[in-house]
Amino acid sequence: MLYDVLIDPFVQMFALPDFFLQVLWEGFVSGVLYALIALGFVLIYKSSRIFNFAQGIMVVFSALTLVGLHSMGVPAIAAVPLTLLVMYLLAMSIERVVLRPLVNQPDIILFMATIGITLFLIGFGQLVFGGDNKVMITEQLGIPTGAFELEPFGGFVLIEQKDLTAVTLAILLVVGLLVFLNKTKMGRAIRALGDDHQAALSVGISLSTIWVLVWFIAGVIALVTGVVWGARAGVSFALEVIAYKALPVLMLGGLESVSGAIVGGIAIGILEKIFEIYWGQPFLGGNTETWFPFIFALLVLLFRPQGLFGERIIERI
Amino acid sequence: MNVHAAPEEARDDATGTILSVNNIEVIYDHVILVLKGVSLTVPKGGIVALLGANGAGKTTTLKAVSNLLGAERGEVTKGKILFKGNEVQALSPNELVKRGCIQVMEGRHCFGHLSIEENLLTGAYTRKDGQSAIKSDLEMVYEYFPRLRERRQSQAGYTSGGEQQMCAIGRALMSRPTMILLDEPSMGLAPQLVEEIFEIVRKLNQNEGVSFLLAEQNTNVALKYATYGYILESGRIVLDGDAKTLRENEDVKEFYLGTGGEGRRSFRNVKHYKRRKRWLA
Numbered sequence: 001m002l003y004d005v006l007i008d009p010f011v012q013m014f015a016l017p018d019f020f021l022q023v024l025w026e027g028f029v030s031g032v033l034y035a036l037i038a039l040g041f042v043l044i045y046k047s048s049r050i051f052n053f054a055q056g057i058m059v060v061f062s063a064l065t066l067v068g069l070h071s072m073g074v075p076a077i078a079a080v081p082l083t084l085l086v087m088y089l090l091a092m093s094i095e096r097v098v099l100r101p102l103v104n105q106p107d108i109i110l111f112m113a114t115i116g117i118t119l120f121l122i123g124f125g126q127l128v129f130g131g132d133n134k135v136m137i138t139e140q141l142g143i144p145t146g147a148f149e150l151e152p153f154g155g156f157v158l159i160e161q162k163d164l165t166a167v168t169l170a171i172l173l174v175v176g177l178l179v180f181l182n183k184t185k186m187g188r189a190i191r192a193l194g195d196d197h198q199a200a201l202s203v204g205i206s207l208s209t210i211w212v213l214v215w216f217i218a219g220v221i222a223l224v225t226g227v228v229w230g231a232r233a234g235v236s237f238a239l240e241v242i243a244y245k246a247l248p249v250l251m252l253g254g255l256e257s258v259s260g261a262i263v264g265g266i267a268i269g270i271l272e273k274i275f276e277i278y279w280g281q282p283f284l285g286g287n288t289e290t291w292f293p294f295i296f297a298l299l300v301l302l303f304r305p306q307g308l309f310g311e312r313i314i315e316r317i
Numbered sequence: 318m319n320v321h322a323a324p325e326e327a328r329d330d331a332t333g334t335i336l337s338v339n340n341i342e343v344i345y346d347h348v349i350l351v352l353k354g355v356s357l358t359v360p361k362g363g364i365v366a367l368l369g370a371n372g373a374g375k376t377t378t379l380k381a382v383s384n385l386l387g388a389e390r391g392e393v394t395k396g397k398i399l400f401k402g403n404e405v406q407a408l409s410p411n412e413l414v415k416r417g418c419i420q421v422m423e424g425r426h427c428f429g430h431l432s433i434e435e436n437l438l439t440g441a442y443t444r445k446d447g448q449s450a451i452k453s454d455l456e457m458v459y460e461y462f463p464r465l466r467e468r469r470q471s472q473a474g475y476t477s478g479g480e481q482q483m484c485a486i487g488r489a490l491m492s493r494p495t496m497i498l499l500d501e502p503s504m505g506l507a508p509q510l511v512e513e514i515f516e517i518v519r520k521l522n523q524n525e526g527v528s529f530l531l532a533e534q535n536t537n538v539a540l541k542y543a544t545y546g547y548i549l550e551s552g553r554i555v556l557d558g559d560a561k562t563l564r565e566n567e568d569v570k571e572f573y574l575g576t577g578g579e580g581r582r583s584f585r586n587v588k589h590y591k592r593r594k595r596w597l598a
Contacts, residue, residue: 104390185442192428192439199426201388203488204414204443 009278018155023277024270029163031269032170036225037246038253038261039174040218045255046194047214048099049107053114056243057121058219062087063226063235067137068129076140087219088212095211103207122237131237136230138162143231166228173224174262177217181258190214194256248297254306268293334399335361335496335528336382336418341396341406343374343381345389351377353552354396357530359496364522364529366543366560368536368573373549375532376423379498382530383420384410400496415443417495423504423532425481427488429474433465436473436484440491451491458487461517479510486514490521497521499531503538511535515542536573540564548573 013020037055044052065086069079098113138145144161151157181187193200193210201207229239245268253264272292280288336359343352352374359365367375380386381393384406398406400418413419419440428436437458441451459466462483468476473484482502489497499518503511519542521527533539540546540560548556548569556569563569 104388185438188431188435188439189442191431192436195428195430196426198385198388199422199428199485200439201385201410202383202414202420202422202426203440204411204419204492205439206409206411 005279005283009282012278016155018151018157022157023273025157025159025163027270027273028266029167029269030273031266032167033225033229033242033265034245034249034269035262035265036170036173036221037243038249038265039177039258040221040225041246041250042253042256042258042261043177043190043214043221044218047190047210048110048193049197050099050110050114051107051255052218053111054117054121055218055222055246056240057118057125058087058090058222059226059229059243060235060237060239061090061121061125062219062223063136063230063239064125064129064134066223066227067134067230067235070137070140071134076137076142079137080141083223084220087223088216091212091215091219094215095208099211100208125237133234133236136227136235138231141227143227162228162231166231169224169228173221178258186210186213245293248293251297252300268296271296333360334358335363335401336530337399338378338382339397339399341378341381341398342394343377343386343391344394345391351391351552352381355549355552355554356396357547357554357557359528359530360545362522362526362528363545364518364531364543366536366539366546367530367532367549368534368539368546369549370534372551374552375549376500377552378549379420379500379530379532381406383418383498384408384413385420385422411443414492414494417493418498419489419492419494419496420498421485421489421500421502423500425478425485427473427476427481427484429472431473432470433473433476433480433484434469437465437487437491440488443492454491454493458490461490461520462487478505479507479514482506482510482514483517486517490525490527494527496528496530499529501532501534503533503535511538518542536569 037059040055040058041052044050044055062083066079066083069082070076074082094117098117099110102110102113143165146161148159148161148164149156150159181191189200189205189210190213192203193205193207226235226239229242233239246265249261249264249268252268253260253262272289275292276286276288280286280292338355338357340354340356341352342350342354344350355374355378357365357367357378367378369375377386377391380389380391382398382400382405386392387409393406397404400413400416403416405413405416405418408416410420428439431439434455437455438451441454444451459469464480465483465487468480473481476484486497486499486502502514502518506514515538518529518531522529529543531539531543540563543560546557546560546563547554548563556563556566558566564574
């Protein structure tokens with residue numbers, strides 16, 4: 001029994017390396033998506049100390065808007081910029097209607113407000129686009145749907161082009177975001193705001209501009225996530241649930257670290273897949289992906305409360 | 318020199334005054350009255366010191382001018398603040414910085430995870446005059462603070478207190494201000510460093526024409542570099558005058574400089590504001 005649990009899975013990994021690679025790849029793809037969602041959380045948390053509960057529903061809402069616009073007859077090529085416009089308007093109204101009146105309120109009130117935003121978006125989305133499941137307009141957007149077959153170690157690994165596109169898009173987005181945060185004036189202002197609110201105000205950084213910007217970026221991230229995840233699983237309100245997978249990612253990566261979100265997301269994606277295939281299915285009846293990340297995050301928290309990559313609190317003595 | 322019970326009339330001189338605060342009252346959280354009618358003026362190109370003990374209202378006065386009060390649930394409920402002749406109490410800090418009035422907060426408040434250079438660059442956030450102008454101002458700041466040039470790549474959170482204070486002043490300079498509200502620059506610094514910082518303040522004042530309103534507890538140093546001083550006590554200005562006059566004033570000597578007085582005197586002989594200070598002397 002002990003042998004089965006502790007040794008045998010690793011023996012299998014080595015016995016069938018091509019299958020192991022396939023598992024890794026699948027895990028990596030979902031991990032990249034978790035990382036994207038977590039990034040949305042991190043950006044908003046860093047710049048406004050708000051834990052944005054609505055990030056998940058923003059994924060659904062943006063995907064729904066894209067598909068909905070297309071079904072209303074807007075060509076795919078125009079639907080994307082239109083959806084971006086909708087996300088921008090959303091960011092602006094959230095800043096105007098929710099954040100600005102609540103500025104200086106305790107964190108918990110702002111957190112509750114984001115739950116309010118979540119409920120509003122669910123209702124509004126259903127009202128406008130209906131509550132039924134939809135199919136992502138994958139082909140219309142020019143996302144290839146074929147698959148590559150690689151043959152390492154004499155076996156074979158199947159790589160879907162959809163997944164490859166997802167990973168490429170995610171990497172581009174992350175690199176773009178990192179350059180933006182580190183090299184531009186606005187990016188610097190966002191990081192400054194995350195460090196010291198008062199000081200940021202004192203040098204003339206305007207809160208409302210930054211907030212609209214940050215929520216819009218979160219909207220863009222949501223749209224990319226929505227498109228690639230929608231392409232794999234269809235567009236429905238159930239998609240919101242994957243956003244909760246970002247929570248263990250955040251615990252692992254720390255709430256304020258961009259690199260933490262990326263590494264944490266990929267780590268969770270890969271680990272949950274490996275656990276599912278080599279331990280979950282043989283011993284626990286499968287479907288462990290729903291809870292494994294949370295247990296894992298819990299264990300991490302026991303030993304490192306700030307997460308694996310949480311920004312070190314600089315303390316001068 | 319005059320000691321006032323009632324707030325003084327605004328000496329509104331459109332040409333010679335850069336900042337005038339007229340009889341302002343500040344309330345925090347709708348209930349806590351912190352400033353009870355404070356008036357002061359800063360002449361163009363002057364260094365004015367705002368002195369007083371902890372909790373006297375120095376910081377609140379500065380924040381009322383720079384309008385950072387809003388972020389702390391405070392508001393100016395009475396009185397007027399004029400900067401360059403225009404009323405500014407309704408403007409956002411962002412707008413004030415654009416007009417040339419910037420605050421350097423007490424306790425430095427550098428952006429800890431940003432490098433020194435990035436910190437300085439955030440100071441130029443409101444500027445629209447292009448990269449090359451900002452670059453040359455960055456050079457100017459490094460001229461004034463050679464130490465910052467050495468540490469330009471270090472995370473500000475890991476630099477020393479003096480370097481952080483320099484960083485905060487340098488950051489404010491990057492906005493090309495005409496007036497800097499400097500809050501307690503000497504806090505937590507070694508006396509030698511305090512002198513160094515104040516020397517730079519004087520240089521900035523002379524070379525760049527920046528006016529300063531500085532809040533200080535270190536009365537000695539402040540009066541050495543300032544041209545004029547106001548003394549605040551529980552939200553009121555109790556004394557004002559030229560720095561030289563204040564330095565020689567017996568009461569100031571005794572209560573703020575800790576030098577005056579021959580032996581113990583009776584409490585009965587001292588005026589109200591002095592009595593409240595006695596235990597601090």
